[in-house]
Amino acid sequence: MIIHDKKILKDIALLEEANSLQKAGFISKEQRDLIKKELSDFKTQNNILIRLGFFLLGSFLYSSICGTVSLIGLSGISESYFQIFFYIFGAIGFAGSEVLANQKYHNHGLDDAFILGVILNIGIAVAITTDGYELIIAAFVAVVSFLMYRRYLHLPSMLVFCLASSAFLFYGMFEFGTIGKTILPFTAMLFAAGFYFFTKNSIQKLTESYYYNGLLLANSFCLILFYLSCNYLIVRELSAALLGNEVLPGQDIPFAVFFYAFTLIVPVIYLLQALRTKDRIMLWISFLAVAFSIYTIRFYYSVLPIEIALTLGGLVLFAIAYFSIKKIKDKETGLTFKPDRINNSNTILNAEALIVASAFGLKPEVKAESPMDFGGGGFSGGGSEGTF
Numbered sequence: 001m002i003i004h005d006k007k008i009l010k011d012i013a014l015l016e017e018a019n020s021l022q023k024a025g026f027i028s029k030e031q032r033d034l035i036k037k038e039l040s041d042f043k044t045q046n047n048i049l050i051r052l053g054f055f056l057l058g059s060f061l062y063s064s065i066c067g068t069v070s071l072i073g074l075s076g077i078s079e080s081y082f083q084i085f086f087y088i089f090g091a092i093g094f095a096g097s098e099v100l101a102n103q104k105y106h107n108h109g110l111d112d113a114f115i116l117g118v119i120l121n122i123g124i125a126v127a128i129t130t131d132g133y134e135l136i137i138a139a140f141v142a143v144v145s146f147l148m149y150r151r152y153l154h155l156p157s158m159l160v161f162c163l164a165s166s167a168f169l170f171y172g173m174f175e176f177g178t179i180g181k182t183i184l185p186f187t188a189m190l191f192a193a194g195f196y197f198f199t200k201n202s203i204q205k206l207t208e209s210y211y212y213n214g215l216l217l218a219n220s221f222c223l224i225l226f227y228l229s230c231n232y233l234i235v236r237e238l239s240a241a242l243l244g245n246e247v248l249p250g251q252d253i254p255f256a257v258f259f260y261a262f263t264l265i266v267p268v269i270y271l272l273q274a275l276r277t278k279d280r281i282m283l284w285i286s287f288l289a290v291a292f293s294i295y296t297i298r299f300y301y302s303v304l305p306i307e308i309a310l311t312l313g314g315l316v317l318f319a320i321a322y323f324s325i326k327k328i329k330d331k332e333t334g335l336t337f338k339p340d341r342i343n344n345s346n347t348i349l350n351a352e353a354l355i356v357a358s359a360f361g362l363k364p365e366v367k368a369e370s371p372m373d374f375g376g377g378g379f380s381g382g383g384s385e386g387t388f
Contacts, residue, residue, distance in 0.1 A: 054109025
């Protein structure tokens with residue numbers, strides 16, 4: 001199924017390990033360069049801005065080819081066959097993706113344009129064919145994006161697959177009318193939880209490392225979907241939009257207590273689990289979930305003016321950060337404030353030293369020198385000439 005050479009994929013994994021070891025100081029840059037010379041690699045682009053530039057260039061190339069084909073087709077085909085053009089555009093994108101993959105382009109920017117173009121054109125084609133039937137569109141987009149990920153190991157396609165699968169679930173529940181819209185939050189929560197444990201189990205049993213990033217992306221997406229599915233603000237606003245349930249003063253949505261508790265408890269669970277397992281991605285998601293939970297409560301219950309609330313919140317966060325750093329700064333194992341040797345992340349400590357030196361006017365330490373002037377010596381190894 002994968003078009004890329006698996007030997008190159010394994011070599012890239014080894015090269016990433018070598019880069020990590022070189023950043024951590026275990027091997028020298030010369031040793032890393034020697035390893036890189038012995039391993040094969042793709043034509044890739046790690047700089048996001050340059051990759052975006054190649055993506056725009058590839059999009060221009062793709063659209064030019066499709067425009068030329070459409071002009072040729074319109075001259076000999078009636079307008080009733082207009083809907084088949086986007087299937088042809090999808091086929092052109094697939095052919096271009098195959099050519100670029102055979103030329104060893106991977107995560108370069110040019111291949112991104114053609115791969116995403118296939119998904120977009122197939123989605124438009126199905127929308128024209130089905131007169132905009134959202135459920136079928138989401139199903140086709142999910143299938144095509146998953147196939148593109150499996151063949152090209154394209155992470156943006158995995159993200160599109162996650163979004164399209166969620167859309168398929170939502171539109172599928174809409175088919176059941178009021179009942180489906182009512183139980184949609186619980187269905188989405190169960191779907192996210194099941195998909196999370198499925199991807200987690202797949203990561204633990206993974207034998208081919210090149211699938212790791214895609215599974216990790218899907219696993220992280222499930223954490224976000226699980227929290228948003230039963231967040232009080234999301235549920236209340238969707239309830240008003242989909243069911244027309246207007247919440248009057250003194251009233252609340254059904255199961256409000258559950259949604260309040262979910263909004264407050266789940267971010268804390270994410271945070272504790274991230275600290276326990278040292279999962280950095282879950283830690284960042286927990287921070288975002290905590291912030292959105294505070295925004296949710298603030299959106300409906302404004303206890304303090306915004307300036308006072310922000311000031312108090314900043315003081316609380318400063319106190320938490322200060323005492324946490326004091327407690328863990330000397331720890332050598334587990335959760336610690338010491339720099340991560342693998343990621344070479346000593347920027348925070350350097351910034352801390354610079355701020356302290358600027359604030360208190362500290363001078364750089366000067367190496368003390370002895371006032372006595374040693375030297376001379378006319379005899380080898382003696383160090384003296386017989387004079388003082």
